[in-house]
Amino acid sequence: MRLAYRTHVRAGPGFAPDAALRAGAELRMAAGRLDDGSCPVFCSSMLNHAPLGVANYLGPRLAGHPALFLVWFTWAMRKERQVLRTLAAERLYRRRYPEHRFVFMCNEREEVALFRENGLNALFCSHNALADEAIFKPEPDVEPVYDAFYNAMMTPWKRRHLARLVPRAAHVFYESRLTGRQKTAELLDELKRLMPAHHFLNPHDAHRIEKLGWQAINTVMAASATGLCLSAEEGAMYASIEYLLAGLPVVSTPSVGGRHVFGTPETWLTVEPTEEAVRDGVAEMQARNVPRAHVRAITLAKVYEHRKRLRACVLVETDGQVDLPEDYGDAVYRRLNNWQRGLEFERLLIDDYRKA
Structure with a gap:
């Protein structure tokens, strides 16, 4: 009707x-x-x-x-x-x-x-x-310094806190129009207190968040061992394909929306949505040490x-x-x-x- x-x-x-x-x-x-x-x-x-x-x-x-x-x-x-x-x-x-x-x-x-x-x-x-696979690609001359990388909107449903136990992680973030500037700043401060060893890379203060360019993001991915996808539901998640094209294997929680379709058992690990499982998943993918060129090649075929x-x-x-x-x-x-x-x-x- x-x-x-x-x-x-x-x-x-x-x-x-x-x-x-x-x-x-x-x-x-x-x-x-x-x-x-x-x-x-x-x-x-x-x-x-x-x-x-x-x-x-x-x-x-x-x-x-x-x-x-x-x-x-x-x-x-x-x-x-x-x-x-x-x-x-x-x-x-x-x-x-x-x-x-x-x-x-x-x-x-x-x-x-x-x-x-x-x-x-x-x-x-x-x-x-x-x-664009011409933008997102491995940079072999960059030395990895982060165990994990998360590129996502600064909003609660992205569940960044699940990465708390990962020893070294880099975060790139941007403001959600729905969340608003004040709540975004409050969430960012809360996460920085929760994860003091993590690096929140965007230049920012209480009044603005500067976006990083694609080349800068690609370089951060090159300096990271894994990519993180931690929401329970969204769309296909642009960052997930960027990770894979840059040669990063992915640690993900179960999700609805389709971000997993370019992953394979070699390049994608789904873990329970707990801090311990995310930490262990990152360690497992690091131990696999899948060559970045191989991760990219498998992804491009899909x-x-x-x-x-x-x-x-x-x-x-x-x-x-x-x-x-x-x-x-x-x-x-x-x-x-x-x-x-x-x-x-x-x-x-x-x-x-x-x-x-």
């Missing part, structure tokens, strides 16, 4: 086909184009106010013209209410723009099954397959499987008009996690956008 009401009677702002296109941090989303101009193929993340990603902003500009929108998820989507919300949003949108197609890129096979059961076009292609599925999907959904490169290391697959804001979406409509 709720689905029918939202679709045919009244849609709330979260289901509206068109979102206002204006500059502002609240519009920040990852988005890019895959095509060469033959048929628009957009790939973007979804947000609460834009459940169809960049389509909710650019749809009116593309009315009457075919376009393919690939939408990926930044949070676990196994719950039925999340699927029905997406279904309502797609139905509303396609009533207005029936010439546009959608594929929902799922981070877990369980999500694929649930979406398909509800009539949505779903593909098992994790957004982590779009990470990444390329996802990119291969993406290429096949795009070819079918564009009726053969867009055939992505057979070289799965091509830059076209590696530039889609660039976060953009507001009016920057407009450049995606430029025919020669690759030069813009």
Whole structure:
């Protein structure tokens, strides 16, 4: 009944086909184009106010013209209410723009099954397959000094405290808009007291947290023996694929959201969510001493499987008009996690956008 009401009677702002296109941090989303101009193929993340990603902003500009929108998820989507919300949003949108197609890129096979059961076009292609392996890679000349590395939002659900017993750990962090500056600062102070031997690397004070650049983060990973993933639920977790591409084996707690799909028994160890288990897991992965180049090679093979599925999907959904490169290391697959804001979406409509 709720689905029918939202679709045919009244849609709330979260289901509206068109979102206002204006500059502002609240519009920040990852988005890019895959095509060469033959048929628009957009790939973007979804947000609460834009459940169809960049389509909710650019749809009116593309009315009457075919376009393919690939939408990926930044949070676990196994719950039925999340699927029905997406279904309502797609139905509303396609009533207005029936010439546009959608594929929902799922981070877990369980999500694929649930979406398909509800009539949505779903593909098992994790957004982590779009990470740039040219940025995240081993640095053999850097000497490891940390037992573990954790790159994550500074928020309680990331469960940093589970790393308390790891002797030497490095933390990179950033502020959550939902948590807010004051609570973020309080949590950071609490963790620093709890783990005085750990290094919190971002320059920061009570009023700001400076983000580290990708190269700096890659260097910290090179100086670390393992990567940590400690939340119970989220999306595919960007940091997890960064660890693996940089050659770090991962110690993770059980989770929902799909971060584990690029791991193997050699490169990924899942432990119970206790401080002792995390400590012991880090020690075990250090003892394995898997060569970093091997961790990366195994990971890239899995990444390329996802990119291969993406290429096949795009070819079918564009009726053969867009055939992505057979070289799965091509830059076209590696530039889609660039976060953009507001009016920057407009450049995606430029025919020669690759030069813009």
